[in-house]
Amino acid sequence: MRLRPKAKIDVLSGFLGSGKTTLLRNHLAAIDSSGVGVVINEYGVTAIDHRLVRYGDDDLRVLASGCACCAVADRLREVLLELLREDARKDGNQLSRIVLETSGLADPASILNTIRADENLAEYLEIGSCVVSFDVVDGVTCAQTYPEVRHQLAGADSVVLTKADLAEHDAIERARSFVRDVNPLAQLHVAGAPDFDVAKVFEYTQGVMGIGPQDTPRHAVGIRSFCLRIEGEVDWASFSIWLTCLLNRHGSRILRFKGILESASYVRPLVVHGVRHLVYPPQHLPDTSVKRGHSDLVFIVDGLDPSQIETSLQRFLKFAARHVEAPEEVRDRRLETSEAT
Amino acid sequence: MCEVCAVFGLGRHWTDAGTLANPRLPAPDIARYRIERRRRIQLFNAILAGTGIVLSDWDGESFWVGRNDGSGERVADLGGVWPVAERLAGRPIDPLEVDFAPAQS
Numbered sequence: 179m180r181l182r183p184k185a186k187i188d189v190l191s192g193f194l195g196s197g198k199t200t201l202l203r204n205h206l207a208a209i210d211s212s213g214v215g216v217v218i219n220e221y222g223v224t225a226i227d228h229r230l231v232r233y234g235d236d237d238l239r240v241l242a243s244g245c246a247c248c249a250v251a252d253r254l255r256e257v258l259l260e261l262l263r264e265d266a267r268k269d270g271n272q273l274s275r276i277v278l279e280t281s282g283l284a285d286p287a288s289i290l291n292t293i294r295a296d297e298n299l300a301e302y303l304e305i306g307s308c309v310v311s312f313d314v315v316d317g318v319t320c321a322q323t324y325p326e327v328r329h330q331l332a333g334a335d336s337v338v339l340t341k342a343d344l345a346e347h348d349a350i351e352r353a354r355s356f357v358r359d360v361n362p363l364a365q366l367h368v369a370g371a372p373d374f375d376v377a378k379v380f381e382y383t384q385g386v387m388g389i390g391p392q393d394t395p396r397h398a399v400g401i402r403s404f405c406l407r408i409e410g411e412v413d414w415a416s417f418s419i420w421l422t423c424l425l426n427r428h429g430s431r432i433l434r435f436k437g438i439l440e441s442a443s444y445v446r447p448l449v450v451h452g453v454r455h456l457v458y459p460p461q462h463l464p465d466t467s468v469k470r471g472h473s474d475l476v477f478i479v480d481g482l483d484p485s486q487i488e489t490s491l492q493r494f495l496k497f498a499a500r501h502v503e504a505p506e507e508v509r510d511r512r513l514e515t516s517e518a519t
Numbered sequence: 520m521c522e523v524c525a526v527f528g529l530g531r532h533w534t535d536a537g538t539l540a541n542p543r544l545p546a547p548d549i550a551r552y553r554i555e556r557r558r559r560i561q562l563f564n565a566i567l568a569g570t571g572i573v574l575s576d577w578d579g580e581s582f583w584v585g586r587n588d589g590s591g592e593r594v595a596d597l598g599g600v601w602p603v604a605e606r607l608a609g610r611p612i613d614p615l616e617v618d619f620a621p622a623q624s
Contacts (some may be wrong), residue, residue: 270556314538363622414536414555415555415558415559415564416560418533418534419559419562419566420614422534422597422598422600422601423566423601423612423614424601424614424615425598426598426601426612427601427611427612427613427614427615428613428615443555444536448536450536457533457598458533459533460533460536464534482615485616487615489617490614493619494614494617494619497565497566497619498562501562501565502561502562502565503558503561504559505555505558506551506555508553515555
């Protein structure tokens with residue numbers, strides 16, 4: 179039994195030197211940071227970044243000598259549990275949010291996987307926002323050399339373009355275009371712009387944002403984004419099995435996916451999204467959401483052919499329709515249950 | 520399954536996509552999710568037909584991926600079925616390579 183409300187964990191990622199710590203520092207200064215724990219992960223053997231962040235020792239933890247996505251994943255788990263345990267010893271379970279700054283080489287999707295796959299952590303933590311910093315001066319060059327940058331971008335809910343004050347307008351636009359190609363679903367911000375509100379950036383997740391058909395051009399680095407539209411209702415059981423099968427074989431190359439699905443099994447549309455092998459629990463859209471008669475699925479893939487994925491899904495849905503009984507048509511039980519109560 | 524009252528729940532894996540219309544009266548939704556679970560197993564077995572592998576429900580909480588000779592492995596959720604099924608079948612099951620259409624004839 180869970181004895182406390184879940185705390186949200188936000189992941190702040192970005193390549194080496196892209197301005198993560200500055201962003202973190204600004205974020206902590208902008209919010210009421212009581213009840214906020216901070217974990218800083220550094221690849222180097224000696225941690226430095228935490229010294230740049232003014233924060234109480236009680237709620238700040240440092241993980242050095244490796245990436246929390248791989249080498250020190252177990253230690254990340256321990257550190258998070260330690261934060262939660264210490265908070266439980268205090269009065270009133272104050273910890274409501276944890277911000278994790280990853281190392282510059284970390285893959286945020288793997289970190290989120292670590293958290294979600296651990297029964298204890300999943301019981302006490304829920305995934306908040308994934309924010310990625312992207313340096314407009316060197317970011318594009320780094321991304322073309324290091325796949326880690328592309329993975330970071332692809333997993334982001336929001337991307338913050340940093341060091342814009344050091345770059346020409348063209349460089350900013352090039353960075354913006356690059357990020358859009360890699361992850362058209364992410365919100366884009368420019369640090370230091372008049373409308374930039376770092377606290378709001380961390381509040382944003384892609385849970386219920388609208389999506390629609392799009393087909394961005396093939397990117398030089400092999401990452402493509404495309405949208406599948408499926409007319410009519412999708413059988414959720416069939417779709418979910420197809421997706422497990424696809425992720426089992428190709429999850430490492432499906433950098434991001436997100437969809438709003440309409441299914442006969444549910445009264446309201448479902449939002450499904452994930453990062454590579456990780457799929458988040460589908461969200462049921464609120465009562466005010468009406469079905470539109472089609473489903474949209476956006477994929478960001480690395481080295482996969484969109485037409486193959488589309489053909490595979492269509493074939494699978496046809497196959498499934500022939501082999502399983504039709505789903506039970508769901509009624510809006512809210513009416514009957516409210517009468518019964 | 521609730522360990523106290525022995526009532527099946529909605530399922531916690533993302534493939535369950537479970538939600539209760541009214542938490543005070545969960546029975547109709549739980550019954551429907553049990554049917555959905557059965558449908559998913561039915562579909563898996565249609566895909567695995569001919570491989571000698573059968574998927575079955577394990578106490579409403581997990582799954583058993585088994586061969587006809589009785590060997591097999593328990594998996595926690597549907598995402599875990601594929602790696603085991605591939606190992607038991609001795610070949611990959613790639614939805615981008617497999618043409619599901621002919622199997623229905």
